Amino acid sequence: MNEHLRSTAVEREPAPPTPWGAADEIATYLAPRSLDAALEALRAGPVTILAGGTDLMPQSKTGRARFHPTLMNIRRIPELQGIGEASGMVRFGALATMTDLLENALVRSRFNALWQACDCFASDQLRNVATIGGNICNASPAGDTLVPLLVFDAHVVLASKADGTLATRTVPLRDFLVGPGRTSRRPDELLTAVEVPLPNERFVSAFYKAGARPALDISAISIGVGANPAAGALNDARIAFGAVAPTAIRAPRTEATLEGRLVAETIEPALKAADDEISPISDVRASAWYRRELIRNVLRGMLENVGQC
Amino acid sequence: MNDTAKTGSNGSLIGKRIPKKDAPEKASGKTRYIHDIDLPGQLHAKILRSSQVHAKIKSIDTSAAKALPGVHAVITAADLPWQRPIGVAKDHLPLKHDKVRSPRDEIAAVAADTEAIAEAALKLIKVDYEPLPAVVTAEEAMSPDAPRLHGDDLIAPGPDGKPHVVHQASHDNVAMVFQYGQGEVATGKAASDAIVEDVFKLHYVTHCCMGVSGVIAEFDASENLILYSNTQVPFLHKREFAELLGMDPGRIRIVQPPIGGGFGSKLDIYPFEPIAIYLAKITRRPVKLVFTREEEFIASPTRQPVLMKMRSGCTRDGVLTFREVETIHDNGAYTSWGATTPFVMMQTISSLYRVPHCDYRTRAIYSNNPYAGSFRGYGNLQATFAVEAHMDRLAEAIGMDPLEFRLKNAQDPGEVTPQGMHFKSCGFKDCLSVAAERSEYQEKRRANEARRNDGNPVKRGVGMASMLHVGGGAKIYPSDGCGTILKMDDFGRVTLLTGASEIGQGSETVLAQLVCEELGLPLTSVNVVNNDTDVTPWDVGVHASRTTFIAGNSAIGAARKAKDKILTAAAAKFDQPAEALDTRDQCIVEKSSGKKLVELAKFIRSLHFSDKAELVMTSYYYEPPSKHQDKQFRGDVSAAYAWATQVAEVEVDTRTGIVKLVKITGAHDVGRVLNRLGIEGQIEGGIVMGQGYALTEDLIVENGVIRNPNFRDYKLVTAPEIPEMDVVFVETMDGEGPQGAKGVGEAPAICVAAAVANAIYNATGVRITALPFTPENVYRALHSNSQPPTWVAAA
Amino acid sequence: MSANVSIAFTLNGVAVRATVPAHQSALEMLRDELHLTGTKYGCGEGECGACTINVDGSSANSCLLFAADCDGRDVVTIEGLADDKLTERLKQSFVTHGAVQCGFCTPGLVMQARHMLDKNPHPGHDEIKRGIEGNLCRCTGYKKVIEAIAEAGEASNLEDAR
The missing domain is CATH 3.10.20.30 (Beta-grasp domain)
Structure with a gap:
């Protein structure tokens, strides 16, 4: 009999304080046309930031996200637009869409893993709208662009006017992501851009997302690999994983195992290190066990490929 | 490509690529589905569902919801003491009064000025529950001390208004049982040289119609009910709604706007429909109720999940000896059509191949899980999955080529099976041979097997499966008829009023085509009316692949009557025997010479205005001339049967468990191709639906709760995943079928999963007996990290 | 509010x-x-x-x-897009290729196909499949949709040549 006596309550989101949900939460809507105006608004009080809206809209409709009293649409701020390169640093404006990245020649030629991640991001309709800044701030452990951006040592640029004057700080992406859906952005800060050092021309990178379809899928796991291969060895080896930890992560011990050595000789210890570095959970998309198996099997193939470059 | 028929003038329309009549409107976004219809004064309704899997309802407080401005009505079961049950077993009250048995259970409903107000009002309803232990597996439900889902008689007012027991208490949680047998299984076992046994587990999937469920209910000033409904069975539901509401059926009119997908999901009445009607009655306003996608996942029926134990045997010469099958169907909390799928499953078990001895027992067991309805294929995907796995396994056991083994046991035309099904037209063996040849099945199977243990982590496999399904209607109800009224106007245009519903499958086009073929008219001169029970004649409904066959024959009959009438009149006028005349190219012609005598429209006008005032309206009613099955399920269930063989080719990545469906080669006995474009669309769509069942779709139910009620985690097949599809038609010209055609709507979905299972085995040497073949499930099976399904101990 | x-x-x-x-x-x-x-x-x-x-x-x-x-x-x-020539050609192609069944997904598919042809006037089948990967269809199995879009692309090719 005891085995029947399990809890029968359906786990659902807690009811919002008013019956109106999202419809009752937004007191003010702003669509500033300058960074300065946006930062002033952020300084004034709690703000929900809207960029592409592709995550915010469904989250708010289902009650998974709540609005602050001010909804601020940042899509009309010119300072957040564009993709450009200056003295070896590539700057992606926070509002650059996945389509913008896919169509950018520099991304295509020098950031293969990022291009691949954008290519298998959701669908064309979403790629046209979803922004790189939004994907980062949403901080999903399975966020598609996070893994390649970690591989490329991306930094995020945060602007604020905490004391009335413009202040910016630059934070490594790996420090910016602090938990599922959580970042180290202060409430008065705006992510304005992502900066990525331009890798040298020999740097190769690849991205893999587990799934039976090319896109429209939330990955069970994802892997980013980057390195300067030389005669079967990897220099500057960089490994990142998605959906196997509370955030997308770099795997420094795996990288250290590989660094400068022949892939063929270090692959087993590297896989062992990777297995130690990940901490997957079981959910509706995959079990922890399967995630570990995927990381091991797929990483092996990716390392072998890079080793042959 | 260019044989797209625009007029009847270049000969027969049969077999041509005829575009759907409703396609231009649909492609332009002009078609008004139920979601797009708003009536003046309309209110919006929302339903409060249970927050518990299994609980007593202690109290419901609706006062705050009622007080919300814009709310017109809040109802609970207490407001409706006259509620009567719905469903196949009448065990289901639309609004629950004593307890909830699943999270989909309807507790209260609100009608308000806007959806947002209705939604807000729901959140103000307070329900006090007393939780009960949940029963979330059939195994638990069958244990002697399991809580009873329906442990009390359900009492509701009968036609006399007095309380009656409308559903008797179930003291063992058994909802429904079926048993069928032929021959003596013991004899078959004794004659067997090889016997195989497996337990198969078939999972939950759901229809995912792109248009979510919805209804609009309205009462006119004289208390007549007008229901705008997505139903697939308007005439049956008219009667059921009448019983449910204690109304005269004659006062119910069902209007069917174009429907955003059916696939069997709309064969039963679900609580939201009576709830909208109650609210319309109480508020005296039109009430519209439309689901969200999440609600569609939670509160729609599923395909029947099945746990099946099957034992099969054959002689060393490859002759099947017996088949012994037992199934447990998780019935969920209430009984809908899913519980009756054994009716179809037994046909495949007993009669897809010749099996002299057969025993089939099944029970549907109540639980706190979702309940299953009818879904394209109706149990046959599940039965075929197991039967075709055993065809491969037996062939291997005796060392025979699986194609040869199948050919040896396949049915022939003229066969009357021990179950009593009469296969008048049967292209099964042709399907087997053609599919095997076109796909190079035998060569590939051997080559793949030889490569199984090479170093390549990606394995290739080929697998075959076949199916038998009703193709000439289904005698489930006392009548399987369909009425047609055919009206010709004095410009030679036809209005065809048919009981048959269009649900996207193309019935109105094929019916128009059949009428044009008879009358020598271009397709543009036929208008089909099929969406209003006040206007159209009776029909059983759109299910069981029956519409082309039944409604088609009915339409042909009506067209022939019209033609007879016209030619009889023309015979008098032109002083020739009627048999010497014909209608062709919108004219009356001499049959032998083709000489045009008069324009059809002109002649019809002359009839209208003659002193006999012959108006050329006609009607015809068709009932296929076959008997019903007896109580032991012996006899025909259909006037004709459809056959098909599909060969699946897969790639299995052993590193990830990802199975890629590369190609499906299908050979389908369809009787005859009527509309090539339409039939290709049915087959291709069905194959991809079968692909979803096999590989991607998995409605995850944990402890009674659906964990993935969205398209993010319930994965329909997307365009990049579709296989190459090579479909060929075997035309057996069924003697009873309209122009020789048989029904085909369900057939293509049925054997995909079975063929894929055999292909995975061919690729890897691993036999997986549980669906779906999602990457993790396959990976676990390949790496021995999963237990094959086991039979229920308590059974 | x-x-x-x-x-x-x-x-x-x-x-x-x-x-x-x-x-x-x-x-x-x-x-x-x-x-x-x-x-x-x-x-x-x-x-x-x-x-x-x-x-x-x-x-x-x-x-x-x-x-x-x-x-x-x-x-x-x-x-x-009722008056748009390319959309008209797409819609016609959907009709003649049998790419419409229940039709509920069709306007969305036409809109997406129209955008796709804007960016890539003559897409191949694989490009079309990727282009419409965000459009679910439960009826057709996509094959006829892909063929319809491909032909609309080819037709615009002919027109360009003229």
Whole structure:
């Protein structure tokens, strides 16, 4: 009999304080046309930031996200637009869409893993709208662009006017992501851009997302690999994983195992290190066990490929 | 490509690529589905569902919801003491009064000025529950001390208004049982040289119609009910709604706007429909109720999940000896059509191949899980999955080529099976041979097997499966008829009023085509009316692949009557025997010479205005001339049967468990191709639906709760995943079928999963007996990290 | 209740003004306020593509777009392409190829295909498959949809040659 006596309550989101949900939460809507105006608004009080809206809209409709009293649409701020390169640093404006990245020649030629991640991001309709800044701030452990951006040592640029004057700080992406859906952005800060050092021309990178379809899928796991291969060895080896930890992560011990050595000789210890570095959970998309198996099997193939470059 | 028929003038329309009549409107976004219809004064309704899997309802407080401005009505079961049950077993009250048995259970409903107000009002309803232990597996439900889902008689007012027991208490949680047998299984076992046994587990999937469920209910000033409904069975539901509401059926009119997908999901009445009607009655306003996608996942029926134990045997010469099958169907909390799928499953078990001895027992067991309805294929995907796995396994056991083994046991035309099904037209063996040849099945199977243990982590496999399904209607109800009224106007245009519903499958086009073929008219001169029970004649409904066959024959009959009438009149006028005349190219012609005598429209006008005032309206009613099955399920269930063989080719990545469906080669006995474009669309769509069942779709139910009620985690097949599809038609010209055609709507979905299972085995040497073949499930099976399904101990 | 936002935008070539609740989606505005019902609700989460519209020359899921964000933009729905030659060719191709069954996903597919042909006038089958990967169809199995789009692309090829 005891085995029947399990809890029968359906786990659902807690009811919002008013019956109106999202419809009752937004007191003010702003669509500033300058960074300065946006930062002033952020300084004034709690703000929900809207960029592409592709995550915010469904989250708010289902009650998974709540609005602050001010909804601020940042899509009309010119300072957040564009993709450009200056003295070896590539700057992606926070509002650059996945389509913008896919169509950018520099991304295509020098950031293969990022291009691949954008290519298998959701669908064309979403790629046209979803922004790189939004994907980062949403901080999903399975966020598609996070893994390649970690591989490329991306930094995020945060602007604020905490004391009335413009202040910016630059934070490594790996420090910016602090938990599922959580970042180290202060409430008065705006992510304005992502900066990525331009890798040298020999740097190769690849991205893999587990799934039976090319896109429209939330990955069970994802892997980013980057390195300067030389005669079967990897220099500057960089490994990142998605959906196997509370955030997308770099795997420094795996990288250290590989660094400068022949892939063929270090692959087993590297896989062992990777297995130690990940901490997957079981959910509706995959079990922890399967995630570990995927990381091991797929990483092996990716390392072998890079080793042959 | 260019044989797209625009007029009847270049000969027969049969077999041509005829575009759907409703396609231009649909492609332009002009078609008004139920979601797009708003009536003046309309209110919006929302339903409060249970927050518990299994609980007593202690109290419901609706006062705050009622007080919300814009709310017109809040109802609970207490407001409706006259509620009567719905469903196949009448065990289901639309609004629950004593307890909830699943999270989909309807507790209260609100009608308000806007959806947002209705939604807000729901959140103000307070329900006090007393939780009960949940029963979330059939195994638990069958244990002697399991809580009873329906442990009390359900009492509701009968036609006399007095309380009656409308559903008797179930003291063992058994909802429904079926048993069928032929021959003596013991004899078959004794004659067997090889016997195989497996337990198969078939999972939950759901229809995912792109248009979510919805209804609009309205009462006119004289208390007549007008229901705008997505139903697939308007005439049956008219009667059921009448019983449910204690109304005269004659006062119910069902209007069917174009429907955003059916696939069997709309064969039963679900609580939201009576709830909208109650609210319309109480508020005296039109009430519209439309689901969200999440609600569609939670509160729609599923395909029947099945746990099946099957034992099969054959002689060393490859002759099947017996088949012994037992199934447990998780019935969920209430009984809908899913519980009756054994009716179809037994046909495949007993009669897809010749099996002299057969025993089939099944029970549907109540639980706190979702309940299953009818879904394209109706149990046959599940039965075929197991039967075709055993065809491969037996062939291997005796060392025979699986194609040869199948050919040896396949049915022939003229066969009357021990179950009593009469296969008048049967292209099964042709399907087997053609599919095997076109796909190079035998060569590939051997080559793949030889490569199984090479170093390549990606394995290739080929697998075959076949199916038998009703193709000439289904005698489930006392009548399987369909009425047609055919009206010709004095410009030679036809209005065809048919009981048959269009649900996207193309019935109105094929019916128009059949009428044009008879009358020598271009397709543009036929208008089909099929969406209003006040206007159209009776029909059983759109299910069981029956519409082309039944409604088609009915339409042909009506067209022939019209033609007879016209030619009889023309015979008098032109002083020739009627048999010497014909209608062709919108004219009356001499049959032998083709000489045009008069324009059809002109002649019809002359009839209208003659002193006999012959108006050329006609009607015809068709009932296929076959008997019903007896109580032991012996006899025909259909006037004709459809056959098909599909060969699946897969790639299995052993590193990830990802199975890629590369190609499906299908050979389908369809009787005859009527509309090539339409039939290709049915087959291709069905194959991809079968692909979803096999590989991607998995409605995850944990402890009674659906964990993935969205398209993010319930994965329909997307365009990049579709296989190459090579479909060929075997035309057996069924003697009873309209122009020789048989029904085909369900057939293509049925054997995909079975063929894929055999292909995975061919690729890897691993036999997986549980669906779906999602990457993790396959990976676990390949790496021995999963237990094959086991039979229920308590059974 | 939510703040209301006054917006002005171009809808199907016509300047319109609207006042929308800040949380409202473009899909809700189009269907419920402006009565353009060719854009369909299929999931509300950007997973099915039935609500695909075109905004500033790019396809988007209207269910994910805040109505307020339409301010100043150029919005086109299936109704707005009634006179568009390429859309006409696409629709005709959908009809003659049997790419329409229940039709509920079709306007979204036509909108997405129209955008695809804008960017790539003569797509191959694999490119089309990727292009419509965000549009779910439960009836057709996509094959005829892919063929219909391919032929519309080929037809525009012929026209270019003339």
